[in-house]
Amino acid sequence: MSNSSPTAAAATRIEPSSDSHVRDASLRQFAGYHMKRAYNVLRSDLTKCLEPLGLRITTYSSLNLIVENPGIRQSELALALDIERPNMVVILDDLEQRGWIDRRRVETDRRAYALTATLAGKRVCEKAVAADLASENRLLRHLKTEEKKLLLMALKKIEQTG
Amino acid sequence: MSNSSPTAAAATRIEPSSDSHVRDASLRQFAGYHMKRAYNVLRSDLTKCLEPLGLRITTYSSLNLIVENPGIRQSELALALDIERPNMVVILDDLEQRGWIDRRRVETDRRAYALTATLAGKRVCEKAVAADLASENRLLRHLKTEEKKLLLMALKKIEQTG
DNA sequence: CAGTATTAGTTATGAACTATAATCATTATA
DNA sequence: TATAATGATTATAGTTCATAACTAATACTG
Numbered sequence: 266m267s268n269s270s271p272t273a274a275a276a277t278r279i280e281p282s283s284d285s286h287v288r289d290a291s292l293r294q295f296a297g298y299h300m301k302r303a304y305n306v307l308r309s310d311l312t313k314c315l316e317p318l319g320l321r322i323t324t325y326s327s328l329n330l331i332v333e334n335p336g337i338r339q340s341e342l343a344l345a346l347d348i349e350r351p352n353m354v355v356i357l358d359d360l361e362q363r364g365w366i367d368r369r370r371v372e373t374d375r376r377a378y379a380l381t382a383t384l385a386g387k388r389v390c391e392k393a394v395a396a397d398l399a400s401e402n403r404l405l406r407h408l409k410t411e412e413k414k415l416l417l418m419a420l421k422k423i424e425q426t427g
Numbered sequence: 428m429s430n431s432s433p434t435a436a437a438a439t440r441i442e443p444s445s446d447s448h449v450r451d452a453s454l455r456q457f458a459g460y461h462m463k464r465a466y467n468v469l470r471s472d473l474t475k476c477l478e479p480l481g482l483r484i485t486t487y488s489s490l491n492l493i494v495e496n497p498g499i500r501q502s503e504l505a506l507a508l509d510i511e512r513p514n515m516v517v518i519l520d521d522l523e524q525r526g527w528i529d530r531r532r533v534e535t536d537r538r539a540y541a542l543t544a545t546l547a548g549k550r551v552c553e554k555a556v557a558a559d560l561a562s563e564n565r566l567l568r569h570l571k572t573e574e575k576k577l578l579l580m581a582l583k584k585i586e587q588t589g
Numbered sequence: 590c591a592g593t594a595t596t597a598g599t600t601a602t603g604a605a606c607t608a609t610a611a612t613c614a615t616t617a618t619a
Numbered sequence: 620t621a622t623a624a625t626g627a628t629t630a631t632a633g634t635t636c637a638t639a640a641c642t643a644a645t646a647c648t649g
Contacts, residue, residue: 287507288495292488295559296567296575297469299582304466305509306589307459323635326454333450340597345449347467349637354599376597376644397457405458407584412577413458419578420461422569427468485606502626511608516628538615538626 296423307404314396318389319363323348325393327356328382331366332390336379338371365389458585469566476558480551481525485510487555489518490544493528494552498541500533527551 292298308322315325326346331337343353357380360366365386368378382390405413454460470484477487488508493499505515519542522528527548530540544552567575 287492287499287503289492289507291491291495291556296563296578296582297466297473297559298488299579299586300462300466300469302509303582303585303589304459304462306586307462310589311459326460329453330449330451333453337449338597341449345451347464350598351600351638352636374597374645378598394453397459401458404585404588407588408581412581412584415574415577416458416581417461419570419574420458420465422574423465423566424461424468426566426569427465427472483605500626512627513609513629514607533626536616536626540627 307401310400310404311397314400315393318393318396320389320393324356324359325390325397327353328360328365328386328390329394331360331380332382332387335381338377338379340377342380360386469563472562472566473559476562477555480555480558482551482555486518486521487552487559489515490522490527490548490552491556493522493542494544494549497543500539500541502539504542522548 289298311322315321320328323346327342327348330342330345334341339353339357340350342348343350346353348356357366357368361368363385365383367381367383369381371377371379408416451460473484477483482490485508489504489510492504492507496503501515501519502512504510505512508515510518519528519530523530527545529543529545531543533539533541570578
């Protein structure tokens with residue numbers, strides 16, 4: 266607190282109180298500012314929820330898409346998730362070493378790998394999806410179904426505009 | 428983003444076609460997935476818009492809050508923006524070296540610095556806000572005023588729940 | 590068909606961002 | 620006065636993100 270309060274009851278100091286008194290009206294007009302803050306909440310909670318499963322968000326998303334798209338190639342996956350190919354490699358190394366995916370050569374194009382999830386991979390993916398649902402149910406519990414729907418729609422529109 | 432040059436015989440192969448055929452219905456049920464993708468769009472555009480001004484998003488947000496909260500301290504600013512104090516230091520070093528903010532000792536607490544924006548800092552902040560508005564007007568142009576309002580409300584609710 | 594270009598995956602690497610521990614000076618507390 | 624706590628800083632390491640260069644295989648062009 267910049268204003269030195271009169272030395273009253275010592276214990277009663279104005280604490281940061283977690284809800285800061287800092288004015289951010291200017292930034293509050295921007296969707297990006299709100300979105301970063303809201304996403305931070307979702308991301309940090311999901312990260313915690315996935316950690317006991319041995320997954321991080323990027324490995325989880327990758328595994329999820331492999332489960333849903335058996336035989337997908339690395340570059341397709343990288344494109345879909347907007348991850349650079351070199352970074353995709355280490356993510357898949359991780360998933361492969363844990364026995365959750367297989368990389369098998371494509372017969373018709375021996376440069377490429379077809380990615381498939383193992384049974385264990387499908388199982389852990391299911392658990393991760395459940396954890397994700399639980400996390401979002403918790404963090405979006407104050408949004409009505411309709412609000413949630415409109416939120417997703419708006420986000421989708423922004424994504425497609427870019 | 429490598430676009431294959433259009434050739435006559437192009438019809439033989441199924442091209443990635445930029446709009447991927449990858450199924451992501453499972454991830455699409457999650458707000459976090461949509462939010463990350465939408466925020467990526469906003470973030471990368473804003474980063475480009477701020478770059479000619481010599482600002483990055485974090486330095487811009489910091490400068491903005493300093494302009495709006497003259498005399499704010501570093502730790503208050505760090506708390507408001509959810510930035511670790513050590514990382515705040517280098518951001519403020521940058522802003523100070525460019526002559527956009529001043530750090531002056533607080534008389535009543537000589538450990539702390541009171542941060543204020545210089546005239547040049549206020550000017551560049553105005554420009555940055557204008558650039559930000561232009562960016563968002565472009566990227567949210569397909570959202571009606573009402574949709575935009577509901578989006579901000581929903582994001583705010585999520586942030587506060589966390 | 591030969592030679593070139595392109596593509597899939599990889600390696601190496603560096604930049605940017607984030608997080609933690611330790612330190613110094615100052616202020617608060619017991 | 621001694622001890623604890625705070626604001627800012629330094630050093631440092633982990634994490635994420637991006638780029639260039641390389642290999643092997645395929646596609647394209649003359």
